[in-house]
Amino acid sequence: MSTPTTTPAPTATLLDSRSDPRTPRTQWTPLMITAGAIEETFRALEDGDPDVRGRREALIVHPQAPAGVRGLAPATQVALGVLLPGEQTVTTRDNTTGLGMCLAGEGVLAVGERTMRLTQQDVWTKPTMSLETIRNEGTAPYHYIRYSNAALLESISAFYEDYGGRAAADAEPAPTSGARAKDLAPAIPLGEDGSQLLPYEHLIDPDYVEDLPLHFPWSAVGQHLSGVLGLTTGYTGRPLYVLYNPATGRLNGTTPSFFATITAVGGRFDGGTHRHMSSAINYHFAGRGYSIVEGERFDWGPGDLMLSAPGWAAHAHRIGEEGARILTVQDHPLHTSTGSLVWQEDIENGEILALGAQAGFETNLATFGSR
Template sequence: MTRHDIYREEIAGRANVVDTPERVAYYEALARKGVGALWTVANKIEPWEPVSHSVPMIWRYRDLREDVLRALDLVTPEEAGRRVIYLENPGRRDVVAAVGWIYAGLQVMRAGERASAHRHSASAIRFIMEGTGAYTIVDGHKMTLGVNDFVLTPNGTWHEHAVEETGSVCIWQDGLDIPLVNAIEANFYEVHPDLAQPVVHPVDDMAARWGNPGLLPGGGAWEKAYSPLFKYEWARTLEALHRAAAAGQHSDFDGVLLDYVNPVTGGPVMPTMGASMQMLRPGEAAKAHRHTGSALYQVCKGSGHSIIGGRRFDWSERDIFCVPSWVWHEHANASDSEEAVLFCLHDLPVMRALGLYREEALAENDGHQPPG
């Protein structure tokens, strides 16, 4: 006999209904009509606090790089559409997510290769990991890309990725909100009728127009929900981190943290996904906190470790690791002489827009988790 009282709690105000033969017969009769008794599932669907199905984990670049490169000889961009090895979280296999509602993968292309132009309802980012000559075209705007550059391909925009003939093999991290858009049943996908789009603007024009600190182009109207600054350059970002550190900016939980923003609104780069870059100074061990919303980190520089949900994960350059929603986490720099820099892709814009963002600092043990 199927039990219907497995979620009951002997706490005032919570569902606490014990199965009886009469009640079970009633539940079965309801089920035949496509309905059910709320009290049999209320405690399941309304937990006391967020319960993430994602598990903390790390994808080490040294373990994956050869497998990513092997795809070059196994499948062409024309066959695959996008030659990507995706990151799979054991708790999110059903939605193909790396963490929470965020999909991620490592895409690889040879010099001279070009993937077909397409667009979709999902928003996407690219973060360049290695190689030279990579570029992306978004709605006719071409962006040249270098290592640690961060580029947007917002939802609904025609976009394509390629590597110049004079370049080298390139690998970059893709990040998309595909699981979220699929969950709300709103995903569309289109292939460009010509498989490619023309470049109709000067190369890197969006960075030239919109990427000047404290300045906006005169007469430049931008009313779209995503940032017009499609490319965020690594050199400028690292310089900004150093300037912020010199000015005394610091967080107990994240070291020196800067958010990538839409220069028009000051808000997140896209409505469903945000990104940040943080620097841990030599020897720094940040304190633990937790928040709603999922995060996917990539190590841009340095080495160290993170304790996530009581488990220690040691990381080095190009490793990727995830922090599920409402899980304690803290980061530490392993070097006493060099800085460590972490890129973070997250879904906090969704949490904040829906009024669901909550953050909490760990009060015990001087703010640090005991490593597991």
């Protein structure tokens, strides 16, 4: 029998907090990916070969992303994908949560037990560890953009993926007694402040909320946009709706990590300058306007994708005369869940709050009537 070898442990670096009490925060720069660059990427993907998962995808990686972290924002990975007519991906699953939007063509997405037929501007969600297969049953290429928390998981070395397929997942579950492990070991109160001791059974059998794959068809979403189209400059909020997933509860998310919103403006709208610790990525699928980020102007039009609000960057958006339709994805729920969603609505004189841990801001919606 061979003798196991030991590898010397790396030497840790010790920092004296008296000389360096806080780690400096590096703010990522705004980044614009034009509609032309996106179309060129789609053409290159169509001309190339699928990867080992049967996918034709390209990741959009910010130049400030650390080595091994493939994100457009620190916690957000963004991919452009194509499936040619008749193609189907390999069935996979991973521990990311995410969402996507159909940009062109039609796709059929099987996530867990649900199958969705997606057309242009439809949005869908993918829960963690759900088996996923995409196919193109149409006659034109299927184009999509997808967002996931893979960048965050890569940054903490926690990304997991396998190719087990449906056979393993559909195997007959092991018989159970019907009792939950946590019920066999009650919590032990320690004091009047709510502190408790939890036995191990609580760690391996936590309460959970079922997160189902969701489909937000544009044909239905578009019918309800009149509630925000009438909001004009002077409204202190934003003319948008959240694509809400009830499984996220108070996080007000589309997934546990992200919200996706649809901004709909009928004409010119000037939003106030504000900032928040969550990063915002805008896909402009109709209309024109510009954004001011840390004093720099970025003009955008249909098909442009932009990291428009790196965390804590002061920014404002101006919508042109023709109005606009914008899909915005922010890692807002992730920050809410960790108590780190620091937000300032009025960059000049407004207070700074931790949303979800403190009471939030008010708007003047009453002046404009209810939605």
